[in-house]
Amino acid sequence: MRTPMVVANWKMHGRLAEARELAQAVRDGLKRPRGVEVAICPPFTALAAVAEVLAGSPLMLGAQNCHWEESGAFTGEVSPAMLAELGCRLVVLGHSERRHSSRETDEEIRRKVAAALRHRLQPVLCVGETAEERRQGLTFTVVEGQLRAGLAGLPAEDLVRCTIAYEPVWAIGTGLTATPSQAAEVHGYLRGLLSELGSKESAQAIRILYGGSVKPDNAGSFAQEPEIDGALVGGASLQAASFITIAKKSAAKSGASKE
Numbered sequence: 261m262r263t264p265m266v267v268a269n270w271k272m273h274g275r276l277a278e279a280r281e282l283a284q285a286v287r288d289g290l291k292r293p294r295g296v297e298v299a300i301c302p303p304f305t306a307l308a309a310v311a312e313v314l315a316g317s318p319l320m321l322g323a324q325n326c327h328w329e330e331s332g333a334f335t336g337e338v339s340p341a342m343l344a345e346l347g348c349r350l351v352v353l354g355h356s357e358r359r360h361s362s363r364e365t366d367e368e369i370r371r372k373v374a375a376a377l378r379h380r381l382q383p384v385l386c387v388g389e390t391a392e393e394r395r396q397g398l399t400f401t402v403v404e405g406q407l408r409a410g411l412a413g414l415p416a417e418d419l420v421r422c423t424i425a426y427e428p429v430w431a432i433g434t435g436l437t438a439t440p441s442q443a444a445e446v447h448g449y450l451r452g453l454l455s456e457l458g459s460k461e462s463a464q465a466i467r468i469l470y471g472g473s474v475k476p477d478n479a480g481s482f483a484q485e486p487e488i489d490g491a492l493v494g495g496a497s498l499q500a501a502s503f504i505t506i507a508k509k510s511a512a513k514s515g516a517s518k519e
């Protein structure tokens with residue numbers, strides 16, 4: 261029912277020549293990915309260049325953020341309409357680096373999710389607890405609050421167009437990872453909440469990715485968990501060979517979907 265997906269988050273990396281080269285290498289290594297969908301999210305400045313490289317390939321283009329308005333006096337912002345026009349199919353929203361460094365609020369993230377959906381972009385809504393929150397036993401409370409706030413007010417038909425990424429903040433860029441069973445426990449909890457927000461059937465159709473120091477040597481163990489539907493990959497997506505291996509290891513066996 262759910263085909264795994266692997267999303268490369270290049271963050272603020274990739275001048276034009278590097279971006280083209282990396283996208284081309286990923287395209288060459290994943291000509292016909294089986295049992296996995298693959299997306300690349302370069303910085304805004306490289307979107308058009310990477311769109312050209314990916315044209316005609318099954319790899320999808322995505323962005324790392326968007327504003328909720330269509331256009332207007334929002335200096336430095338980029339609207340979902342602009343991203344859709346460039347060929348983006350998805351947009352990462354509520355990444356912890358934006359929640360923490362750019363002080364994005366749950367309400368802003370909710371507006372972004374709704375705006376992305378209006379422009380037929382698939383939101384990849386990130387949720388995750390800090391190390392301190394986990395230590396205090398607040399993991400479920402935190403991810404529940406972020407999930408409910410980010411998806412508030414969405415009709416069931418829009419809910420199923422969203423992808424969720426569970427990204428424990430303490431695992432992002434640190435080399436630490438949640439164990440596959442720790443991640444699966446949170447994914448199961450999130451799926452239960454998605455059933456409440458929509459229906460059991462719609463919750464079964466929504467992908468929940470894991471993110472946080474996913475590397476070629478641990479990707480396979482996450483993929484074995486039925487509740488984990490792929491990966492959001494930061495650091496390791498900057499090396500074509502690593503990202504290609506992660507994508508291959510995340511693929512559902514013999515092209516089958518999960519669940």
Ligand code: PEP
Pocket residue numbers: 269271355427431432433434435471472473474492493494495496
């Ligand atoms: C991320 O940027 O979403 C991420 C998970 O980064 P990393 O893979 O480097 O931990």
